[in-house]
Amino acid sequence: MRKHMTLGVVVASALLLAACGGDPEPAETAETSPGAAGDGAGTELVVWSDAERAEAIANAAEGFEADTGATVTVVQKNFEDLRADFLAQVPTGEGPDITVGAHDWLGEFVESGVVDTIDLADRAADFEQVTLDALTYEGQLYALPYAQEAVGLIQNVDLVGSEAPATWDELIEMATDAGFEDRPFVLYTNGAEGDMYTSYAFQTSFGAPVFVQDEAGSYTSEVGLGGEGGLAYAEWISENGREGTGYFTDTIDYDIGNELFATGETPFIVQGPWTIPTYQDAGVEVAVNPIPAAGGETAAPFVGVQGFYLSSQSSNALLANEFLANYLATDEAQQALYDADPRIPALTAVAESVADDPVIAGFLASAQNGVPMPNIPEMGAVWDFWNPAQIALINGEDPESVWTTMVENIESTIGG
Amino acid sequence: MSVGQQRAETAPSSPAVPPESHARSWKGPGWGFVAKLLLMMLVNAVGVAAILSAYNVGSWVILGVLVVLLGVADWIYFAKRTIALKYLFPGLLFLATFQMFTLAYTGYVAFTNYGTGHLGSMQQAVDAALIQDEQRAQDSPTYPLSVVRDGDLLGFAVNDEGVVRVGTAEEPLAPVSGAVVDDSGAATEVPGWEIVPRAQLFSDQSLQQEVVSLRVPVSDDATDGSIRTREGTTGAIYTSTLEWDPDAQTITDTETGTVYAPNDRGNFVSPDGERLAAGWYVNVGFENFVRAFTDANYAEPLLKVTLWTFAFAILTVLTSFGLGLLFAMIYNDPRVRGRKVLRTVFILPYAFPAFMSALLWRGMLNAEFGVVNEWFFLGADINWLGDPWLAKFAILWVNLWLSYPYWFLVTTGALQSLPGDTLEAARVDGAGRWRTFRSIVLPLLMVSTAPLAIASFAFNFNNFTIIYMLTGGGPAFSGTSVPIGSTDILISAIYQISGVSGGRADYGLASALSIIVFIVIGIVSAIAFRQTRKLEEI
Numbered sequence: 001m002r003k004h005m006t007l008g009v010v011v012a013s014a015l016l017l018a019a020c021g022g023d024p025e026p027a028e029t030a031e032t033s034p035g036a037a038g039d040g041a042g043t044e045l046v047v048w049s050d051a052e053r054a055e056a057i058a059n060a061a062e063g064f065e066a067d068t069g070a071t072v073t074v075v076q077k078n079f080e081d082l083r084a085d086f087l088a089q090v091p092t093g094e095g096p097d098i099t100v101g102a103h104d105w106l107g108e109f110v111e112s113g114v115v116d117t118i119d120l121a122d123r124a125a126d127f128e129q130v131t132l133d134a135l136t137y138e139g140q141l142y143a144l145p146y147a148q149e150a151v152g153l154i155q156n157v158d159l160v161g162s163e164a165p166a167t168w169d170e171l172i173e174m175a176t177d178a179g180f181e182d183r184p185f186v187l188y189t190n191g192a193e194g195d196m197y198t199s200y201a202f203q204t205s206f207g208a209p210v211f212v213q214d215e216a217g218s219y220t221s222e223v224g225l226g227g228e229g230g231l232a233y234a235e236w237i238s239e240n241g242r243e244g245t246g247y248f249t250d251t252i253d254y255d256i257g258n259e260l261f262a263t264g265e266t267p268f269i270v271q272g273p274w275t276i277p278t279y280q281d282a283g284v285e286v287a288v289n290p291i292p293a294a295g296g297e298t299a300a301p302f303v304g305v306q307g308f309y310l311s312s313q314s315s316n317a318l319l320a321n322e323f324l325a326n327y328l329a330t331d332e333a334q335q336a337l338y339d340a341d342p343r344i345p346a347l348t349a350v351a352e353s354v355a356d357d358p359v360i361a362g363f364l365a366s367a368q369n370g371v372p373m374p375n376i377p378e379m380g381a382v383w384d385f386w387n388p389a390q391i392a393l394i395n396g397e398d399p400e401s402v403w404t405t406m407v408e409n410i411e412s413t414i415g416g
Numbered sequence: 417m418s419v420g421q422q423r424a425e426t427a428p429s430s431p432a433v434p435p436e437s438h439a440r441s442w443k444g445p446g447w448g449f450v451a452k453l454l455l456m457m458l459v460n461a462v463g464v465a466a467i468l469s470a471y472n473v474g475s476w477v478i479l480g481v482l483v484v485l486l487g488v489a490d491w492i493y494f495a496k497r498t499i500a501l502k503y504l505f506p507g508l509l510f511l512a513t514f515q516m517f518t519l520a521y522t523g524y525v526a527f528t529n530y531g532t533g534h535l536g537s538m539q540q541a542v543d544a545a546l547i548q549d550e551q552r553a554q555d556s557p558t559y560p561l562s563v564v565r566d567g568d569l570l571g572f573a574v575n576d577e578g579v580v581r582v583g584t585a586e587e588p589l590a591p592v593s594g595a596v597v598d599d600s601g602a603a604t605e606v607p608g609w610e611i612v613p614r615a616q617l618f619s620d621q622s623l624q625q626e627v628v629s630l631r632v633p634v635s636d637d638a639t640d641g642s643i644r645t646r647e648g649t650t651g652a653i654y655t656s657t658l659e660w661d662p663d664a665q666t667i668t669d670t671e672t673g674t675v676y677a678p679n680d681r682g683n684f685v686s687p688d689g690e691r692l693a694a695g696w697y698v699n700v701g702f703e704n705f706v707r708a709f710t711d712a713n714y715a716e717p718l719l720k721v722t723l724w725t726f727a728f729a730i731l732t733v734l735t736s737f738g739l740g741l742l743f744a745m746i747y748n749d750p751r752v753r754g755r756k757v758l759r760t761v762f763i764l765p766y767a768f769p770a771f772m773s774a775l776l777w778r779g780m781l782n783a784e785f786g787v788v789n790e791w792f793f794l795g796a797d798i799n800w801l802g803d804p805w806l807a808k809f810a811i812l813w814v815n816l817w818l819s820y821p822y823w824f825l826v827t828t829g830a831l832q833s834l835p836g837d838t839l840e841a842a843r844v845d846g847a848g849r850w851r852t853f854r855s856i857v858l859p860l861l862m863v864s865t866a867p868l869a870i871a872s873f874a875f876n877f878n879n880f881t882i883i884y885m886l887t888g889g890g891p892a893f894s895g896t897s898v899p900i901g902s903t904d905i906l907i908s909a910i911y912q913i914s915g916v917s918g919g920r921a922d923y924g925l926a927s928a929l930s931i932i933v934f935i936v937i938g939i940v941s942a943i944a945f946r947q948t949r950k951l952e953e954i
Contacts, residue, residue, distance in 0.1 A: 113543065250802050378920075405895055
């Protein structure tokens with residue numbers, strides 16, 4: 001009798017479950033009358049996104065859902081979690097069909113075999129070339145670009161006017177004339193951890209790119225940090241560090257830097273477009289310009305590109321490609337993404353239409369001087385040594401030995 | 417809970433029988449049984465739902481485990497003799513899921529090279545290599561395309577400048593006459609073929625996959641490439657040079673003739689050492705364990721880190737125990753007024769999340785803008801977080817601030833439970849305050865707090881939060897070739913050198929190193945527990 005009872009419990013719960021609609025078999029498959037608008041019932045496209053863009057993607061998906069009958073589920077995650085989660089989950093088959101991501105994740109994605117190539121066909125010509133280059137790895141395009149960003153020189157118009165300084169010396173002069181000889185400029189260093197991403201433009205103005213670029217502009221794995229240019233840059237940091245002019249310190253974290261600029265303690269800062277609302281909310285009138293050169297060459301900041309990656313294990317590849325190529329790549333979708341989260345659009349036409357905003361125009365001008373941040377996986381090792389070296393230089397250690405050791409360490413880590 | 421219902425049903429009501437004990441005299445399946453039945457129905461419902469979803473995604477191992485667990489649960493809670501298991505089963509289940517499985521899985525990963533570039537299976541690496549190799553022919557136009565079929569045979573109909581050509585995987589493209597095209601140029605009617613409607617493509621996953629993987633050769637010559645579509649409305653000519661041979665398990669470059677064979681590291685390599693990008697994870701034996709000890713670059717920094725880890729854990733326990741005990745004794749004295757309020761205030765740091773406090777302190781210790789320098793050191797430029805020794809001191813200080821309330825709580829409780837007569841006896845014997853503390857209070861306290869001190873040591877040995885949030889391990893060691901710093905403890909150093917922090921992550925190495933740390937803590941704790949037994953012999 002007890003056996004029967006056990007069985008009864010199982011059956012009853014199964015019935016209960018069925019009644020609750022937990023039946024996971026697809027209700028019906030492919031019975032379509034030709035010509036009827038889409039009937040993708042049951043097919044679901046999963047898109048991972050961070051909070052800022054989730055809504056814009058969902059909006060772009062509405063038309064797609066209506067046309068194809070498929071459902072698009074936008075899953076929100078922290079931007080930084082997207083990378084690790086995508087890497088971990090795609091091979092298990094649990095990953096999304098599409099994810100938003102930054103272009104410097106690409107090398108790792110390709111080595112781990114988690115991304116599929118995409119083909120923009122004739123539409124490619126409508127994108128800014130730098131965004132396509134950034135998302136290209138060994139000749140193949142791996143993501144649909146939608147935004148680019150670069151840091152620029154932000155200045156307080158009320159304190160120093162809106163005219164751009166052409167060189168570092170000119171910048172210091174402008175600030176000094178305005179009465180800011182103690183703190184003419186704020187260099188963001190992420191506190192005592194160092195941040196070469198923000199400072200990279202100054203380094204390139206000394207002719208020391210992180211990796212040597214070949215004639216076509218793509219990176220080789222030859223480290224370009226060493227040599228005279230690199231050393232000149234190291235000396236320049238040191239001269240402006242703790243033992244020198246004291247302009248650079250290892251005390252500026254993200255909030256302190258923004259606070260100093262927003263409260264008018266300093267007229268110049270190098271930061272990205274994401275900080276602008278902070279300043280404007282504090283009532284600062286800002287002007288954005290390309291970063292002035294400290295050495296003899298053009299100051300080229302890193303350009304970061306954001307795009308939509310397609311999973312190599314997607315079981316809805318056709319649907320996902322349709323969504324990317326014919327819905328997300330449209331001017332309207334890109335405009336909506338810009339409205340949701342203002343970054344410089346990757347489509348030239350959209351970028352031009354939003355460039356009547358002087359702030360965006362300033363960042364665009366800065367980005368046009370820039371070079372894409374390398375997307376090879378070795379970049380992780382570079383940051384590990386590069387950032388601490390910046391701090392060591394600011395704190396007055398010998399430029400030559402610090403910089404030489406750093407280059408050796410990077411080379412041996414990459415080589416080994 | 418489930419003592420036999422059968423007995424209850426047949427319970428006789430004859431007056432001759434003396435009244436049964438209360439425990440056995442209940443009638444029918446009472447409320448307790450109903451409650452159990454409901455709970456078990458819930459458990460079974462959740463279990464069956466989990467089994468069904470495991471079936472749907474084809475996870476056979478999980479399905480098997482679930483079936484067994486559910487069966488065992490039903491047996492335990494409806495059988496008569498399994499009284500002990502009824503209490504133990506939930507605990508055992510959680511132990512297995514959250515402890516044993518995690519441990520075993522970490523152990524498993526430690527023997528593989530799971531990490532960037534070695535994440536999936538060999539088949540996935542092959543897929544990736546083929547995907548990465550296939551390129552659109554440079555001069556290929558984009559053709560309007562329709563998916564066509566004849567029974568089960570799929571093909572593409574492309575519109576090549578007005579001429580509709582049809583082909584399948586086997587048959588190269590050939591022109592057909594009598595086709596009708598629409599405005600976009602895609603064929604809507606092809607004699608002898610049925611056009612697959614778009615809607616059907618979108619709704620049928622297996623059809624989608626077939627279409628996406630279909631390659632229709634352009635001509636009899638394979639080097640001309642083949643038509644491929646990504647979204648089902650346009651096609652282009654793609655060429656690929658790599659070919660996978662499932663029997664030989666090799667990838668061949670048809671252009672150069674190079675053969676890429678799998679090696680024992682989970683990569684395809686050619687005879688002259690060229691490596692294809694994507695790899696898979698393989699068993700690498702003890703390599704991860706050996707690497708940390710044999711790599712000369714790691715030897716010196718890791719030694720420093722190990723010493724600092726021990727110093728950090730031991731000093732944290734000693735200082736916070738000392739300070740907590742001091743405050744406990746002061747605020748345990750009946751002469752102090754408002755003791756309850758003051759005690760509450762002292763416990764406050766314990767109530768904040770540790771990572772928040774660490775971030776706050778990071779701001780306060782900022783050399784230029786922090787309040788610590790401004791208020792207590794007259795604006796001196798003391799680089800608390802930038803100097804190796806000061807940073808170590810700052811870590812100890814902040815951790816003291818975070819953890820003394822714990823000891824304050826624990827020792828207050830222990831002090832209050834000290835036997836009053838022993839203390840009085842000491843006083844009668846003429847012992848002074850210091851003597852009483854040293855010979856009576858402290859030894860008695862240690863009996864109850866020493867095991868907690870060991871636990872606290874083990875916790876701080878792996879106190880990743882405070883290091884990561886306060887200094888991030890910095891300032892970096894100068895002149896060494898590993899990216900770790902003066903305040904890194906073992907666990908944060910592992911996070912750095914295994915690349916899990918960003919860049920080329922090596923989870924195999926990280927797992928191996930964490931197992932080593934686990935063993936170290938285990939040994940230290942075991943020795944310490946042995947020592948504490950002596951304390952009890954008072």
